[in-house]
Amino acid sequence: MRLVKNRIEPTGSGTVTLCPEEPEDMWHAYNLIRPGDLLKASAVRRVTTTQDTGSTSSLRVHLMLEIRVKNLDFDAQSSQLHVAGQIMNETQHTKIGQFHTLDLELNRNFTLEKEVGANGEGVGWDSIAVEMLKDAVDEGGKRRAEAVAVVMQEGLAHICFIGQFQTILKQKVEMSVPRKRSGGSDHDKGMTKFYQVTLDTLLRQLEFNTSTTSLTGNDPVKPILLASPGFVATGFQKHIQGVASTTMPALKRLLPSIVVVHSASGYLHSLSEVLQSPSVKTILADTKYARETRLMDDFLEQLRKETNRATYGMREVESAVDQGAVGRGGGILIISNRLFRSQEVAQRKRWVSLVDRVRDIEGGEVRILSSDHESGKRLDGLGGIAALTTFPLPDDEDFDSDEDNTDSPPVVTAGMVVSNGQSSAVY
Amino acid sequence: MSRHRMKTVSYDDDDDYDDYEEDDGYASPDPEEQARLEQCIQDVLSQLRGGEPSVSASREEVTEALWHYYNDVTKSVNYIRGKKAKEVQKQPPKKGTVSSYPLPPSWSSACAVPFSAAEFFRDSPWLNVPEHRKADIIVEPLHPRLGLLGGAPEAGGKVSKLAALAAARKKKESEKVAASPSPVPTPKAEEQKPEEVGDNNNPASAPSRSLLERLSSSHNGRQLKPAEGGLGGLRALGKGSRMGGATAPTKKSSLEKEAEIRAQTKPGSVTQPAKGEEKETAVPQQQDEQQAPVVNMMASPSTFATIIVGDATRPVAAAQSSHLKVQSVDVMDIYGQDLTEAFDFAGPSPDDLVLNAQSSAKGFKSKQPASKSKKVDLTGGMNNLSVEEKVSIKSKNLDVLSEYKKVERKKAASFVVIGHVDAGKSTLMGRLLADLQAVDARTLEKYRREAEKIGKGSFALAWVLDQGSEERARGVTIDIATNKFETDKTAFTIVDAPGHRDFVPNMIAGASQADFAVLVIDASTGNFESGLKGQTKEHALLVRSMGVQKIVVAVNKMDTVEWDRERFEEIEQQISSFLTAAGFQPKNISFIPLSGFHGDNVTRRSEAPQAAWYQGRTLIEELDTSEPFSHALEKPLRMTIADVFRGGVQSPLSISGRIDAGSLQVGDQILIMPSGEKASIRSLEVDSAPADWAVAGQNIVLNLANIDPIHLRSGDVVCSPASPIQNLTSFTTKVLAFEHLMPMLVDIHRGRLHVPGRISRVVATLDKGSGAPVKKRPKIVAPGAVARIVVEMDQAVPLEAPARIVLRAGGNTVAAGLLES
Incomplete structure (x- = not known):
């Protein structure tokens, strides 16, 4: 802009x-x-x-x-x-x-x-x-790399574009692949078909020029991350190589930018695992979303290890800030920008003042996470706001009882957008 | 161009046809023409009366003649005179006939009757044209003459067989009418009969006869048939009544009736083809007319016409004389076709039947509806060939539960084989199957050769279950494989689960199909320890949380540790303490040291001297001790689809799975959730054998009809339409946490079903014993704690309490529990 x-x-x-x-x-x-x-x-x-x-x-x-x-x-x-x-x-x-x-x-x-x-x-x-x-x-002028990620498992592939501030699920490929059966080759056939459909979809989304003349052209190709549990991503990479060497030579341009990563499942939330894998980190270096992902991991790790030194939820975090726990010396306020998009002016004011207070008065650190990224999605699951505190807070239950009435409980909002008949989720 | 020409030609044809029709009916309204015609008619009539010999002719005869001779009065007079003279000549040889041809006095009155088609056609040229005149009558043939119906001209002396038959039939018909007032048979009919019968009985004598001929002769036979049964048959009754009606009325009314018949017969070209046939019969028919002057002046419509136009024109046939009954041969038995039945073309043609049968045999949906009730007997045999329309699958309406109780069967059990990756699960099961001859030696030898070829000789036994190409290439089980074998007491179903952590979802699917579990542990140094940290532990926890009570621990690869008893006991001690902690009762845990690769203590006792210390059961003996498991047979049908595949040509869409509850049978309607689509069960297989029904606990394959495959995915639930399972987007569940729980994104697993979702709320942590809430709204749930949580999903998923669910995140199982609401 x-x-x-x-x-x-x-x-x-x-x-x-x-x-x-x-x-x-x-x-x-x-x-x-x-x-x-x-x-x-x-x-x-x-x-x-x-x-x-x-x-x-x-x-x-x-x-x-x-x-x-x-x-x-x-x-x-x-x-x-x-x-x-x-x-x-x-x-x-x-x-x-x-x-x-x-x-x-x-x-x-x-x-x-x-x-x-x-x-x-x-x-x-x-x-x-x-x-x-x-x-x-973009005052600093540091436009960062973008990537395309294909998170897949048998019969399911999510093609998403990872931008600087948002991850967009472009298309979901879902196919019924027959399971292995004794004596049948249906499974292999089904997988080949699934790979081909996924490849076609991917190329369409990339607006990739598949004509042979484009081989000489050198328009840059975004890194393509293939992630899956088991051998699906490897199989897909092999399939692309096969197609490149036979029917579609233009694909050879794509091959060097393909990275195969492991993920626990083919669902979109495995994307966090993809972004943390060492091979991806080297490509995407110090990008905003990589930092955000690491931040969320740190927070969750803290929550597991020292439960009392991490807190989440609107009331809990406000209370922690009131106690001065989110201040100098490691206090970090993590907040999703979804909260600032509130339609109510009062809500926005509430969070802006909290951010200002932590940053300017308490001296803590404030991180605003994009709700359209995988990490922001995880934060939204925790109510959109979380904090790492400088000292353990007492495990108080006194505001438990009235919380249901006053505050919306930490509910994950599903950013489901349906367009063109395809069901797609947007981070 | 040529097409255009063709088109033009055909139009011309139509025009001609129309002209003909118009002229034929004298529909031309031209008054001048009418007047001229009237003049001509008067001329002819007067000439006929005045000439020698004096001949009386009806106005219609004259009109007809005039038309044919293009209003040439002289020619017409000659024609009519010649015709009448012939008729007179022929009368003398006829003896015993009741009445003679001479026109009854009512003729003149008939002429006075307003113009009617009956009058007009009564003696139309094709009915009683003199033989020598025939060639002169040129009525534009609209269709090629049916030469097969024709035969040699009568004048040739030898009457064609068909012609003879037709003649005989005509005579009979008229006789029927004539015979009712006086049952005296005509000699002519008698002489015809033997010939006819002979022909019918001996088709070989006329090798060149066409099918049509035969059909027409068979029709002849058929016509006689009802009389055999007297008036007992309904049809005969109908005929009788019609006959009564035909004989009783006055001439006028009968003429009118015939006029109707004629009019119905007339439309289109129907009578044209019949003409060829009737020409031959002209002479005998004339006699008939003379015999029955009052009642039936004209021949009834030809067989062909009857067939084409339908029952309404059924000849006003009547009871046959007794001798006819005797001689009538039931040709139906020979040709099995009743052409006198109106053929309305409602049923499929023989070609259609064959095509239907072929297409349905190919598994395509037949477009033609199955043959209707009016079956043509000739094609009856082919009807039997046609396969039932798939849309309606007949249910046998069995009481499945009572059927199930009736059947004496071995107790059945299914078990899942679990354990860390490379513990030797598949190899152990391959060994088990090989030793029990569930796999033949040749196949095994083939696997061994192929495995050695790619340098994985030790994996040969595992290949029995690892059928996938990727599985073999990598030496890792990826998906579950089911196989079965039988001992003397029990029929077992093996579910071989993958051990790799990436394929835990598949393992969960396998565990959901099992009654008990076999935990395989690698006894070799280092591997046991790594396995304990890895999937040994996770799998054991998973099967326990999915309701498995009994677990058999197979301590595998004992040969690699020289059957070290201490090693075995160390493992036994560690594992049993862990399993007890996981909730298995000590009496349900058993340990067996064995070697899957060598087969020691699998089906036979180990012969290794070092293993002599072990005197317990072998694996197969241990398996046989399993108690029978009860399943919820009475509950509504529930089955999670494990696989959707193409079963083959005959069953293009099949699903497999294990029935969780209830029962089903062939022909049942089933509901697939979450799509909500209905399907019907075309056929089903229980343990790879065709069956009519199946009950809970059985592994089955359903071949479906009436559903599109896109509505079927593995993980969907099959249920009965009467009590469908609900699709949920959110549920509360009580879980045992394996790792920290907080509001987070998780995968929800239930058997084959797995969907992404999230823990939206932690309601409370619960006391393990009493289930009472300990702490409301905890920030985080520690591993090992029991908590009540709310889980939400993006898509609606078929789930219902009390389903056992597993929550996973980041490749780890984080919790497992029971769905509450």
């Missing part, structure tokens, strides 16, 4: 003009734009006019519209963001208060304005928002 204009005032109000350049920027926009913000972008609106005679004519007009955001709809599969709201500027075709849904497009500027109201409504550009903006515009 390119920062075109930045007019954030010290009060927290201000406008920012941004130009999204790649699909992942839509995800950033999705995190930046909150209900209540003002969003200005070019729009195509169908305007219907009624003549005196009663005949109607409709035409599409290009307009610059400013809306007060009411609702956001993010389609992670196709990286499309639809922002719905009420029109705030009067044009010759629209009136104030009419509803419009803006579809943000790549390489088209949009201007986002956040205000801090006089009486506290609106959150303005708080620390989290500023941090997200920094992430979005």
Whole structure:
């Protein structure tokens, strides 16, 4: 995302003009734009006019519209963001208060304005928002490698794209492979078919040029991680090699970037194991998601070993912060950015103030995990927030009783998105 | 172009046809033509009356003649006169006939009757045209003449057999009518009869006769048949009544009736083909008409017409005279076809029947419905060939449970072989099967050769169970394999489970099919210790948590430690303490030192001197001590699908598995969950033998019909539609934690079924003994603790209490327990 204009005032109000350049920027926009913000972008609106005679004519007009955001709809599969709201500027075709849904497009500027109201409504550009903006515009200029992972087991394959901030399940391949039977070769046949279908799907998702002429071209190929329990991934690699040497020479370009990794199962949550394997670590080096994955592992390890020095859940963490346990000397607050996407301003304020307090007052470390990554998913399972504390907290049960009523219990939200008839989960 | 031409030609044909029809019916409304026609008719009639000899002809005859001679009055007069003269000539030789041809006085009145088709056709040229005239009548033949029906012209002296038969039939029919008032048989009919009968009885005498001919003759026989049974048969009764109706009415009404019949016979080209046949019979028929002038002036529709048009035109046939009955041969017995039955083409043609039979034999769904009730007898044999439509599988409606109780059978038991990877599970089972002759020596020898070829000679025995190419290449069992063998007391089913940790899901599937377990332990130094840390422990815990009570510990590879008794006892002591801790009762644990590779203490006692210290049971003896296991036969059907495969040509879709509860039989409707699709059981196999029913505890293969394979996956549950299993997305379960539990992502396993899910909430840790909550909402559940947790899944999964489930994460089993709700 390119920062075109930045007019954030010290009060927290201000406008920012941004130009999204790649699909992942839509995800950033999705995190930046909150209900209540003002969003200005070019729009195509169908305007219907009624003549005196009663005949109607409709035409599409290009307009610059400013809306007060009411609702956001993010389609992670196709990286499309639809922002719905009420029109705030009067044009010759629209009136104030009419509803419009803006579809943000790549390489088209949009201007986002956040205000801090006089009486506290609106959150303005708080620390989290500023941090997200920094992430979005990638100040450090450190674009990191992306990878494609195929997590598979017999008859099941998940093809996902691991981006910097999100992991997108592109497609799930599910086939019924006959089991081994005495005297039958159905199993081998079934596996070959399964490999072929998976390969076809993978190539389609990669938009891989399979023509022989592309052999000479040297457009970069993303690393492809094949992960499975047992020998499925190895078998798939062999299958690709076989196809490359016989029917599809263009695949040879793909071969060097294939890495076979072990995973415990073919389900998506084995991805954490994939990302931790040494061979993957060398490829993906110090990426954001690798760090996040390690952080979650550390936390869970701590929880197992010294149960009292780690805590999770909204109330528990807030209580730990209140006791000053998440401070200097190893206190780490781990929080999922899902919490900041809350539709309620009060909720967002609650978590932003907690983050600010830990970072600025307590002196602890704050890590914001992307809920669209595997590690964020694990964190969401724990309620979206967790903390490593500097000293063991007493194992108190006093707020157990009322917790069910006041707080939503740590429930994993399933980020299921269904598109194009394929069931896909988005991290 | 040529096609176009063809098209044009066919149109022309149609036009001609239409013209013909129009003319034929005198439907032309042209008044001028009508007037001219009237004039001609009057001329002819007057000439006929005035000429010598004076001949009276009906108006219709005249009209007909005029039409044929294109309104040429002279020709028409000549024709009619000639015709009448012939008729008169033929009368004298007929003796014993009751009535003569001379037209009854009512003729004139008949002429006065408003124009009717019956009148018009009564003596149409193809019925009584003089022989020499025949060639002159050119009625456009719409279809090729059915030469086979024709035969040599009568004038040739020798009447063709068919013609003779047809003639005889015609005569009989008219006789039937004539005979009812006076039962005197015609001599002519008598002389015809022997010939006919002879022909029917001796088809060889007419080698060149076509099938059609034979059919028509058989029809002839059939027509006579009902009379044999007197009026007892329903059909005969019907005929009788019709006959009564035919004889009673006045001439006019009978004429009208015939007109109807004619009209029905007329449409289209129906009578055209019949013409060829009838020409031959013209002369005898004429006689018949003379014999029965009042009742049946015209021949009944030809057989062909009857067949084509249907029952309505069934000749107004009547009871046959007694001598006919005697001579009638039941040709039905010879040709088995009743062509007098209206053939409505509702049933499939013989070709269709053959195709149906072929296609259904190939396993395709037959598109043609099975032959309807109106079966054609000739094709009856082929009907038997056709396979029943698959859609409706007849259930025998057996009371499976009482059937099950009736059958005396050996007690059956299935066991799962578990243990760490490379403990020698598959080899031990291969040895067991080989020693019990469940595998023949030749196959074993083949395995041995092939295994040595790839440098894995020691794996030859394991190849009995490791059938997969990958399994053999790598020397590792990947998926479960089932096999069976029998001892004197028990029929055993072996489930050989993989030991590698990656394939624990498969092992769980195997364990869910077993009554008890055989834990194989590698006794060799180092391997035992590593196994204990690895899958030895995990497998033992898993089978216990899946409800297995009895465990046989096979301490394998004792030959590698020189049958060291101390080693054995050390292992025994360690394992038994672990198993007791895992919840096995000491009386259900037994230890056997053995060597699977050499076969010591497997089926035979070890001959090694070092092993003499062991005097306990061998493995097979130990297996035989297993108690029979009871299964929930009375409960609703539940079966987890272990595999979906193509059974073969005859059964394109098969599933296998072990019935967990209930029973089923061939023809049952079953419900597959979670898809909710129904299927019917075409056939089933119990332990690879075809059977009509199966009950809980048996390993079966179901061949299904009426379901698409995409609705079937291994892990789905088969249940009865009456009491379906519910699909859950969330459940509460009481588990024993093997590792730390907290809200986390897990795989949920139940037999073959495994799905991703997550622990969404830890409700409480429970007291192991009483089950009372110890601590509500703990942050984390320590290994070894019992806890109540809530598990959620992304997709709906068929589960119901009290299912035994296993939770795994990161390749480790983290918990196992009982589903509560």
